[in-house]
Amino acid sequence: MTIVTIRDVAQAAGVSLSSVSRALNGGKNVSARVARDVAAAADRLGYQPDFMARSLRTRTSGMVGCLVSDIANPLNATIVRAAEARLREAGYLLVAASTANDPARERAAALEFRGRRMDGLLVSPGSDANAKTWQNLGAAGTEVVIVDRDPPEEGSDDRWPSVLVDHRAGAKAATRYLTGLGHRRIALLTADARMRPSRERIAGFQEAFAEAGIDPAGAQLCIQSTPMDFAHGNTLALLHHDIRPTAVIALGTRILAGVLRAARDLGLSVPGDLSVISVGDTDLAAMHTPAITALRWSLEDVGRAAAELLLQRLRGDAGQAQSRALLPVDLVLRDSCAAPTES
Numbered sequence: 001m002t003i004v005t006i007r008d009v010a011q012a013a014g015v016s017l018s019s020v021s022r023a024l025n026g027g028k029n030v031s032a033r034v035a036r037d038v039a040a041a042a043d044r045l046g047y048q049p050d051f052m053a054r055s056l057r058t059r060t061s062g063m064v065g066c067l068v069s070d071i072a073n074p075l076n077a078t079i080v081r082a083a084e085a086r087l088r089e090a091g092y093l094l095v096a097a098s099t100a101n102d103p104a105r106e107r108a109a110a111l112e113f114r115g116r117r118m119d120g121l122l123v124s125p126g127s128d129a130n131a132k133t134w135q136n137l138g139a140a141g142t143e144v145v146i147v148d149r150d151p152p153e154e155g156s157d158d159r160w161p162s163v164l165v166d167h168r169a170g171a172k173a174a175t176r177y178l179t180g181l182g183h184r185r186i187a188l189l190t191a192d193a194r195m196r197p198s199r200e201r202i203a204g205f206q207e208a209f210a211e212a213g214i215d216p217a218g219a220q221l222c223i224q225s226t227p228m229d230f231a232h233g234n235t236l237a238l239l240h241h242d243i244r245p246t247a248v249i250a251l252g253t254r255i256l257a258g259v260l261r262a263a264r265d266l267g268l269s270v271p272g273d274l275s276v277i278s279v280g281d282t283d284l285a286a287m288h289t290p291a292i293t294a295l296r297w298s299l300e301d302v303g304r305a306a307a308e309l310l311l312q313r314l315r316g317d318a319g320q321a322q323s324r325a326l327l328p329v330d331l332v333l334r335d336s337c338a339a340p341t342e343s
Contacts, residue, residue, distance in 0.1 A: 004047045012041035064310065065113035066096040066122040067106060068147075073253055075280055075299060076124075079147065082303025083122055090311050092119070101126030101192070107133050114142060120310045125149045127194055134160075143313040147306050150196045161313065161323045163306045167197045167279075170295040170329030171204030171249065174277045177293075177331060178247045179212050182339045183275060187220040187238060187245040189255050190279070198223065201279065205249070220245055235262035239274070246340035252280030252294060260288065271338040281332055290335035297329045 010020045015034055022030045023038040041047075064087055068076040084094040095118070099106040107130050113121060120143035123134065131152035138144055144160065146152075151160035171188070178186050188205045190198040202221060209219045222238060235258050238244065250256045256278050260270070268274045270290060278285035281296035305325045 004045045006047070008045055009038060009041050009047050012045060013037040062091065063093045063095055063116070063118050064120050064122065065110075065116075065118040066094055067099055067109055067113075068096065068124050069099055069101045069126055071096055071098045074282055075253065078299035079303040079306070082300040083307040084303075086304050086307035087311070090307075092311075092314075099126060103127060103129035106130050110134075110137065114140070118142065120144065120314055122147055122306050122310060123149070125152070127192075128152070143310055145306050145310045145313075148197060148302065161309045163302055163309065163325045163327070165197065165297050165302065165327050166329050167200040168204035168207075170279070170297070170331070171201040172208045173204075173329070173331045174249050174279075174293075174295055175205050175208035176212070177333075178249075178275060178277070178337065179208065179214060181247075181275070181337060183247040184214060184340075185218040185220065185243065185245045186247045186249065187222055189222045189235065189248060189250040189259065191223070191251060191255070193223045201249075218245075232258035232261050235259050236265065239263065239266055239268065245274075246342065247275035247277070247337070249277045249279060252278035252282040252285050252292075256282070256284055256292070260284075271336050272341065275337040275340070277331075277337065285334075288336075292336040293334045294332045295329050296332045297327055301327055 006017060006020050006024075009024075010017050013020065013034075015023075015038065019030065019034050020038050023035045024042065066080055066083065068080060070076060071080065080094070080096050084096075087094050095113070097109040097113075099109060103126065106126055110121070110123070110130065110133050114137060121137065122145050124147045125131075125134070128150065134144055134152040138160075146160050146162035148163065148165050151162060175186060175188075186205075188201065190201055193199055193202060202223075205221075206216065206219060209216050220238070222234060235248075239262055248259055250259045256276075259276060263270055263274050263276075270276050270292075276292055278292045278294040281294040285292035285294045305327065309323075309325065
């Protein structure tokens with residue numbers, strides 16, 4: 001098998017070796033014609049760049065690592081897909097790993113990425129257990145962007161570029177909507193309260209009750225670190241209670257599925273007996289009958305913004321770049337909420 005070299009591409013395109021190198025690596029001072037001719041020659045000859053050689057020459061790997069709790073979660077998958085598309089446009093390969101919110105797995109994956117000389121990392125830490133890991137990576141020169149989680153150090157938002165979602169405002173809007181319909185017993189079903197999204201939702205939920213002057217006893221928090229085990233059984237217990245909630249705000253993946261299944265098992269209709277709001281506009285929320293009112297934020301924007309923050313730092317122009325992006329949350333009204341039938 002004949003190996004096509006950069007010299008072959010230069011000869012076929014009728015340009016110098018340095019012009020081919022700049023064109024293939026996205027360098028400056030390359031005319032559109034040269035870039036087009038080089039790309040056509042490389043494609044015609046079947047040229048494959050030697051990434052190891054380029055890594056040794058440029059001291060970069062051309063790869064970015066991404067750590068999320070569960071890549072199968074549609075919320076995470078959409079963010080990763082959008083980040084991957086933006087990084088691919090810029091010539092980077094995204095490598096993703098699932099951590100299951102296990103600090104040991106998270107730390108091992110981060111160290112593996114470091115060992116493979118990833119140019120940067122997009123991370124959604126499951127807890128603050130690995131704060132030292134992120135600090136060490138940053139100190140060693142690896143660019144790290146935090147995705148919708150707390151920064152590794154207290155009060156260090158500016159030190160760590162981050163893309164955040166305004167979960168507090170979203171939860172407040174959902175709670176206000178339900179109290180406006182007359183609900184006074186509302187349950188918020190969310191995941192681990194140690195993580196920023198859940199903590200912010202809880203704050204917004206409680207603030208809505210306080211601002212409306214409604215008895216906070218009706219604000220029921222159901223928090224569990226393992227949503228897969230929590231969703232169905234604990235929702236059954238919640239809805240079996242003598243004074244059950246008349247409305248539920250639930251995470252839009254496994255927890256929402258558990259809520260809807262529990263309501264069905266108990267013969268409760270939505271929204272006749274129970275109003276439901278999904279946190280996250282998933283396929284389940286949109287396709288369920290009745291369609292579920294949902295808190296929606298652009299997952300694509302989260303992924304693209306995280307990738308853009310990282311690219312700014314990899315290009316060395318972080319001084320002119322923003323270090324933090326806060327993305328809005330909208331309430332999408334559908335058919336799953338109504339005034340309570342009991343007081």
